[in-house]
Amino acid sequence: xxxxxxxxxxxxxxxxxxxxxxxxxxxxxxxxxxxxxxxxxxxxxxxxxxxxxxxxxxxxxxxxxxxxxxxxxxxxxxxxxxxxxxxxxxxxxxxxxxxxxxxxxxxxxxxxxxxxxxxxxxxxxxxxxxxxxxxxxxxxxxxxxxxxxxxxxxxxxxxxxxxxxxxxxxxxxxxxxxxxxxxxxxxxxxxxxxxxxxxxxxxxxxxxxxxxxxxxxxxxxxxxxxxxxxxxxxxxxxxxxxxxxxxxxxxxxxxxxxxxxxxxxxxxxxxxxxxxxxxxxxxxxxxxxxxxxxxxxxxxxxxxxxxxxxxxxxxxxxxxxxxxxxxxxxxxxxxxxxxxxxxxxxxxxxxxxxxxxxxxxxxxxxxxxxxxxxxxxxxxxxxxxxxxxxxxxxxxxxxxxxxxxxxxxxxxxxxxxxxxxxxxxxxxxxxxxxxxxxxxxxxxxxxxxxxxxxxxxxxxxxxxxxxxxxxxxxxxxxxxxxxxxxxxxxxxxxxxxxxxxxxxxxxxxxxxxxxxxxxxxxxxxxxxxxxxxxxxxxxxxxxxxxxxxxxxxxxxxxxxxxxxx
Numbered sequence: 001x002x003x004x005x006x007x008x009x010x011x012x013x014x015x016x017x018x019x020x021x022x023x024x025x026x027x028x029x030x031x032x033x034x035x036x037x038x039x040x041x042x043x044x045x046x047x048x049x050x051x052x053x054x055x056x057x058x059x060x061x062x063x064x065x066x067x068x069x070x071x072x073x074x075x076x077x078x079x080x081x082x083x084x085x086x087x088x089x090x091x092x093x094x095x096x097x098x099x100x101x102x103x104x105x106x107x108x109x110x111x112x113x114x115x116x117x118x119x120x121x122x123x124x125x126x127x128x129x130x131x132x133x134x135x136x137x138x139x140x141x142x143x144x145x146x147x148x149x150x151x152x153x154x155x156x157x158x159x160x161x162x163x164x165x166x167x168x169x170x171x172x173x174x175x176x177x178x179x180x181x182x183x184x185x186x187x188x189x190x191x192x193x194x195x196x197x198x199x200x201x202x203x204x205x206x207x208x209x210x211x212x213x214x215x216x217x218x219x220x221x222x223x224x225x226x227x228x229x230x231x232x233x234x235x236x237x238x239x240x241x242x243x244x245x246x247x248x249x250x251x252x253x254x255x256x257x258x259x260x261x262x263x264x265x266x267x268x269x270x271x272x273x274x275x276x277x278x279x280x281x282x283x284x285x286x287x288x289x290x291x292x293x294x295x296x297x298x299x300x301x302x303x304x305x306x307x308x309x310x311x312x313x314x315x316x317x318x319x320x321x322x323x324x325x326x327x328x329x330x331x332x333x334x335x336x337x338x339x340x341x342x343x344x345x346x347x348x349x350x351x352x353x354x355x356x357x358x359x360x361x362x363x364x365x366x367x368x369x370x371x372x373x374x375x376x377x378x379x380x381x382x383x384x385x386x387x388x389x390x391x392x393x394x395x396x397x398x399x400x401x402x403x404x405x406x407x408x409x410x411x412x413x414x415x416x417x418x419x420x421x422x423x424x425x426x427x428x429x430x431x432x433x434x435x436x437x438x439x440x441x442x443x444x445x446x447x448x449x450x451x452x453x454x455x456x457x458x459x460x461x462x463x464x465x466x467x468x469x470x471x472x473x474x475x476x477x478x479x480x481x482x483x484x485x486x487x488x489x490x491x492x493x494x495x496x497x498x499x500x501x502x503x504x505x506x507x508x509x510x511x512x513x514x515x516x517x518x519x520x521x522x523x524x525x526x527x528x529x530x531x532x533x534x535x536x537x538x539x540x541x542x543x544x545x546x547x548x549x550x551x552x553x554x555x556x557x558x559x560x561x562x563x564x565x
Contacts (some may be wrong), residue, residue, distance in 0.1 A: 002546060004202035005056060006397050007033040013120050022245065024320050028444065028448070028449050030443075030444060030447045030448070030449075032351035032443075032543045032544075032546040032547035033113050033543075033547045034460065035114055035460055035539070035543045036110070036113050036115055036540065036544055036547060037113070037114075037118075038459050038460055038506050038507040038545035039457070039507045039509075039539050039540050039543060040115055040119055040122055040506065040507065040540060041118075041120040041459075041506050041507045042058050042506060042507025042533075042536050043079065043456075043507075043533065043536075044057040044060070044122075044533075045057040045059075045472070045473075045505045045506070045507075045508070046079045046080050046533055047076065047079060047080075047125060048063055048064040048077060048078050048079060048080055048085075048087060049063070049064055049065070049067075049076045050062050050065060050076065050077075057407055057506070058479065059472075059479060059503040060208075060209075060472065060478075061477075061479060062209065063085070063207075063208035063209045063211060064076060064085070064087075064144070064211065064215065064511055065228065066076075066215060067087070067144045067215050068132075068144070068215075068217050069215075070215070070216070070217070071219075073217070074133055075087075075129075075133060075141055075144055075217055076132075076230070077128055077129040077132065078092060078125070078126060078129035078130075078133075078144075079092050079095065079125065079129075080208065080534040081284075081532055081534075082470075082531060082533070083468060083469045083470035083472075083473070083526070083531065084471060085124045085146050085148070085211055086143070086145045086146060086283070087129075087143065087144040087145075087472060088143055088280070088284050089140070089141070089142035089143055089229045089232075089273075089526070090142070090228060090232055090273065090280075090284050090286070090333060090334075090509075091284055091333040091532065091533065091534050092126060092129075093126075093229065093232040093233040093235070094232055094236070094332075094333040094534050094537075095126065095333075095534045095537045096123055096130070096236040096239070096240060096532040097232065097236040097239050097296075097300070098313070098407070098534065098537040099122055099123050099126075099540060099544065100123055100236065100239035100240045100242065100243050101165045101239055101407075101541065102537070102540045102541025102542075102544070103119050103120075103123065103243045103540075103541070104242055104243060105411055105414070105541055105545075106541045106545050106548075107243075108548075109544035109547065109548040110540070110541075110544045112548065112551075113544060113547055114466075120243065120244070120247070123240050123243060124251075126236065126240075127236065127240045127255055130233055130236065130237055130258065133233075134261070134262060135262075136221075137261040137265060137266045138221055138222050138227065138269065139219055139221045140219060140220050140221075140230055140262060141217055141219045142218055142219060142226055142229045142277055142280075143217065143218045143277055143280055144215055144216070144218075145215070145216055145217075145218070145279065146204060146211065146215065154244065168363070179497040181510050202493075203487070204487035205471055205474075205475075205490035205491040205495045206471060206473060206475075206486065206487050206490045207472050207475045207478055207485060207490070208471065208472055209478040210471075210484055210486070210490075212484075216279075217278075218277040218279065218280075220273050220276050220277065221269075224271075224276035224277070225269040225270060225271030225272075225273075225276060226266070226268075226271065226272070226273025226276050226277065227267065227270045227272070227290035227294060228260045228266075228272060228273050228286045228289070228290035228293045229273040229286075229293075230263070230265050230266030230293075230297075231262075231263065231266045231267075231290060231293030231294045231296060231297040232293050232297070232333075232336075233259075233262050234258075234259045234260075234262035234297040234300070234301065235259075235293070235296050235297040235299075235300040236253070236259075237255040237256070237259035237262070238255060238259040238297070238301045238303070238304040238305075239254065239300050239303075239304070240252075241255040241256050241259060241304050241312065242303065242304050242470050256304055257418070259300075259301060260301065261298070262297070263298065263301055265293075266290070266293070266294060267294055270290065271290070272290055273286060273290075274286050278375050283288075284333070286334060287334055287335075288334050288335045288337075291317075291320075292321070292326075292335060292336040292337045292340065294313075294317070295313075295317060295318075295321050295322075295336070295337075295340045296336040296339060296340050298310045298311075298313040298314050299311075299314050299340055299343050299344065302314065303343070312510070314344060315360075318359050318362065318363065322337060323337065323344070323363060323366075323425055324362035324363055324366060325366075326363075327366060327369045327370075327381070328341075328366070328369070328370050329373040329382075329393070329402045330383075330393050330401050330404075331370070331382050331401070331405065331408060332400055332401060332534075333390075333400075333534050334455035337366070338366075338370040338408060338410070340363070341363045341364075341366040341367035342367045342370070342371065342408055342411070342412060344360055344363035344364075344367070345360065345363050345364035345368075346412075346415050348360050348361070348364060349419050364551070368423060368424055368425065370408070371408070371409060371412060371425075371459045372425035372426065372430070373431060374391060374405045374438070375434070375438055377426060377427045377428070377430060378425065378426050379426040379427065383401075383405075384515070385513055386513065386514075386516065386517045387451070387516065387517055388450045388517040389445060389446065390402060390440060390442065390445050390450065390512070390513065390517065391405055391442060392515050395514055395527055396511065396527045397511035397512075397527065397532060397535070398511060398512050398513075399446065399456060399509050399510065399511055399535050400534055401510035402442050402445075402446065402512070402533045403442075403446070403509060403536070403537075403539050403542075404538050405442065406439040406440075406442045406443050406538070406539070406542050407539070407541055407542050408537035409435050409438060409439040410436060410439045410542050410545050411430075411541075412435065413432045413433075413435045413439065414545075416431075416432040417432045422424065436549075439542065440546060443539070443542055443543070443546065445473075446509065446512075446539075447460060447461065450517060451517040452517060452518075452519050454513075454519060456509060456512050456513075456519075457507065457536075457539075458504060458505050458506060458507065458508040458509075458510065459504050459505075459506030459507060459508075460507075465501060465519075465529055466500035466501060466521060466524040467501055467521050467522055467529060468501055468508060468510065468523070468529050468530070468531060469523055469525065469526040469529045469530040470505055470508075470530070470531065472491070472503065472505075473501040473503040473504070473505045473522060475494045475502070476500070476502050477502065477503050480502075485514060487527075495523060495524075496523075496524075497523075501523075505531065507536055508535075508536065509532075509535035509536045509539060510528065510529050510530065510533070510535075511527055511528045511530055512528060513528065514528070514544075
């Protein structure tokens with residue numbers, strides 16, 4: 001009897017695996033373990049500060065060693081967000097939150113791939129910086145930016161030169177891409193980094209190792225609040241505290257203390273950080289406000305502490321803060337509602353949360369709305385797709401929404417499978433296998449299963465972007481050329497080159513193709529060729545999960561069996 005039961009369990013597992021892989025295309029296979037390794041290597045290319053002895057992105061050197069000096073604080077370290085030399089607190093914190101969530105969900109899978117130590121190093125490089133940046137319970141240094149003073153005449157000159165020399169041959173294309181021509185109205189498309197960012201991003205083209213101009217740092221405090229950046233940083237440190245709980249309990253406790261203080265600060269002194277740090281507008285404007293970050297921080301603090309006060313915060317503010325009223329079709333560094341809704345909905349499986357069932361089911365309804373929108377299963381509002389099947393939110397850095405959706409769908413696949421449930425959509429129920437299959441299709445598109453046959457993960461495969469919009473990558477490495485390269489020299493001699501970048505930013509996920517699956521591998525085309533840390537962060541967990549499934553299910557065997565059936 002016991003033997004029959006075991007055989008039944010094994011048979012059920014095989015059936016589940018077969019049903020999952022039956023939904024996967026048989027034409028291409030990808031090495032998810034290699035993709036995982038390269039995605040973690042990417043974060044070493046984005047490091048700011050004094051690099052460690054075991055630095056693997058060897059073309060990089062020390063940089064930003066005087067950050068915070070003018071303000072009397074030590075802000076050395078952290079990550080540059082993208083292809084610039086700026087440290088933006090909000091997207092950096094979101095990057096660490098999502099890296100940590102990936103390790104929490106798929107730590108065993110990452111360990112089995114031999115990448116666990118690299119994952120922890122990636123997280124700790126960020127949290128070490130946050131500890132420095134949180135200099136007082138009610139003070140958080142939220143941005144370190146490359147600051148240059150210039151006359152209006154000088155600015156105008158460079159702007160006109162930039163428009164004429166760089167964009168003349170593609171002016172029409174860029175103008176077209178700044179508008180959404182779909183539907184009955186023409187509406188301007190605001191990018192995640194803001195309209196006009198193209199100018200500031202090109203004003204100084206310089207390796208981070210050569211930065212000599214003023215580095216201005218900005219903070220939020222009691223008089224200049226920033227609940228969004230404080231909340232996201234609290235979430236990052238709480239999530240990281242869970243990650244380090246077993247391997248480094250003292251460090252975990254330190255992170256948790258900072259997370260609690262930051263959440264209290266953000267909640268007590270409420271306000272948008274871009275109203276206090278106005279220079280961030282046009283780069284990382286907090287369009288969604290701060291309420292989603294406060295819910296997000298409270299949720300992660302509850303997961304890290306089991307303190308019911310944090311859960312009650314999420315429940316009591318569910319309606320007022322939009323947690324159970326916002327129907328969302330995207331999840332990003334700015335908009336956290338879908339993440340809150342999904343985590344809250346997963347609490348329903350625990351008997352101790354029975355008393356909160358009414359509110360948690362409201363969160364569940366919104367979580368399902370997001371996932372059904374990604375799957376195209378809502379009656380009205382669904383996420384658009386390119387002809388090649390890629391989720392499409394907007395032209396500027398669309399891949400961030402794709403990788404985030406793939407992660408959330410993968411996490412929820414595990415939840416549904418463990419609780420023997422399906423996803424409830426307007427157009428019917430969706431099984432967990434179909435959810436995972438769709439998440440995998442998005443990942444496979446990223447890795448090369450697309451009309452361009454292009455891997456949008458740099459360094460993976462034979463055909464990937466060679467001209468990233470990335471200062472450090474586009475200029476000869478400091479290790480090879482120690483001569484000083486100034487802002488205008490970098491712009492004149494390196495930015496406009498047609499040659500591939502001399503340095504490869506392995507593991508970077510670029511902005512990706514347009515709505516028609518088209519992609520232009522040009523350095524000036526920052527909407528498509530710039531990569532950001534938060535693009536890659538969510539892929540770490542998904543790559544680990546897919547690699548594990550492939551190994552456990554012997555994907556090649558399943559594919560041959562399915563092909564012959």
